[in-house]
Amino acid sequence: MGLEEYIKPPSVMHNMTDEELLWRASMVPRIPEYPFNRVPKVAFMFLVRGHVFMAPLWEQFFKGHEGLYSIYIHSNPSYNGSAPESPVFHGRRIPSKEVGWGKVNMIEAERRLLANALLDVSNQRFVLLSEACIPLYNFKTIYNYLINAVKNHVMAYDEPGVVGRGRYNYHMYPEISLKQWRKGSQWFEMKRELAIEVVSDKKYFPIFRKYCRGNCYSDEHYLPTLVLEDRCHGGVAEEYEEE
Numbered sequence: 001m002g003l004e005e006y007i008k009p010p011s012v013m014h015n016m017t018d019e020e021l022l023w024r025a026s027m028v029p030r031i032p033e034y035p036f037n038r039v040p041k042v043a044f045m046f047l048v049r050g051h052v053f054m055a056p057l058w059e060q061f062f063k064g065h066e067g068l069y070s071i072y073i074h075s076n077p078s079y080n081g082s083a084p085e086s087p088v089f090h091g092r093r094i095p096s097k098e099v100g101w102g103k104v105n106m107i108e109a110e111r112r113l114l115a116n117a118l119l120d121v122s123n124q125r126f127v128l129l130s131e132a133c134i135p136l137y138n139f140k141t142i143y144n145y146l147i148n149a150v151k152n153h154v155m156a157y158d159e160p161g162v163v164g165r166g167r168y169n170y171h172m173y174p175e176i177s178l179k180q181w182r183k184g185s186q187w188f189e190m191k192r193e194l195a196i197e198v199v200s201d202k203k204y205f206p207i208f209r210k211y212c213r214g215n216c217y218s219d220e221h222y223l224p225t226l227v228l229e230d231r232c233h234g235g236v237a238e239e240y241e242e243e
Contacts, residue, residue: 007036009120012094018112025115025198040124040147043070043117046089047099047109048131050079053087061135069145070123072116074099074109094223102217104120104209106186110219115199118192125149149198152194155184156224167221170212176207182224194227201226 007095016024026115044159046052052073061070071092076099094116099109125146158181168181189197190198204226212218 001144007121009070009122012092014095016095018097018108021115022111022199025095025118026196028196028220029193034121038122039067041068041070041120041122042143042146043072043123043126043198044129045110045113045117045126046071046073046129046131047106047113049076051131052086052089052219053131053161054134055089057134059086059088061139065139065143068139070117070120072113074113093190102213102219104218106219107205107208110186110223111199111205114195118199124192125189126188126192127197130187133187143209146189149191152191152227153189154194154227155188156182156228157184159183167212167216169216171211172207176225180225180228181221182228183220184224186219186223188223198223 010040014021052058062071071089073093074096075087075093088238094112097108098106099105113128114126115147117126126184127146165178165181167183168178170178204222208218208222212221
């Protein structure tokens with residue numbers, strides 16, 4: 001078996017459990033130089049309920065840039081796919097589970113998308129999108145900007161009000177303190193190193209799954225809180241202040 005068997009993009013359909021998938025995606029080569037011609041790709045990860053409504057626009061966006069991007073779609077398992085699938089999205093739906101707005105399974109879906117995208121060793125940047133998102137610039141502009149970026153794009157800020165610090169559960173202490181608690185948008189763009197940190201997290205996610213319930217919306221707090229911890233310890237995340 002040659003090296004190409006290990007580096008070729010895997011099928012998005014598999015029978016791994018979430019535990020197996022996250023474990024597999026967390027594997028990191030110890031040698032940073034690639035012994036093959038690696039063309040870095042941008043992974044576009046769509047977290048949707050069903051159909052990707054803006055598919056025709058995305059079709060034009062991706063046209064002619066094959067080999068520079070990967071697409072992953074996490075949709076509601078009950079979606080029957082009755083609407084015709086746009087060619088660029090055909091066969092790109094990953095094994096998915098139920099997702100509820102503001103619930104911790106939203107974070108599970110994001111980690112599931114990241115883990116599937118990490119299985120392709122050529123994916124270098126990872127973008128989370130919804131069915132309502134559209135590209136504002138052409139593919140070449142976005143690709144060059146993201147591939148050459150040195151920072152991650154994750155919103156994280158300290159909100160002293162009831163929709164910020166007021167959502168903190170003191171049962172999270174001491175692993176997560178109020179001083180560490182952050183808020184932000186769930187939509188992000190990150191490089192491979194941070195994506196691996198997210199899927200490998202065994203400290204914060206179990207705490208969020210246990211204590212971030214009710215009016216504690218995990219998708220607005222998990223990643224901002226996690227990347228602040230990473231940044232404070234010399235990691236690869238970047239904190240952004242609210243405008």
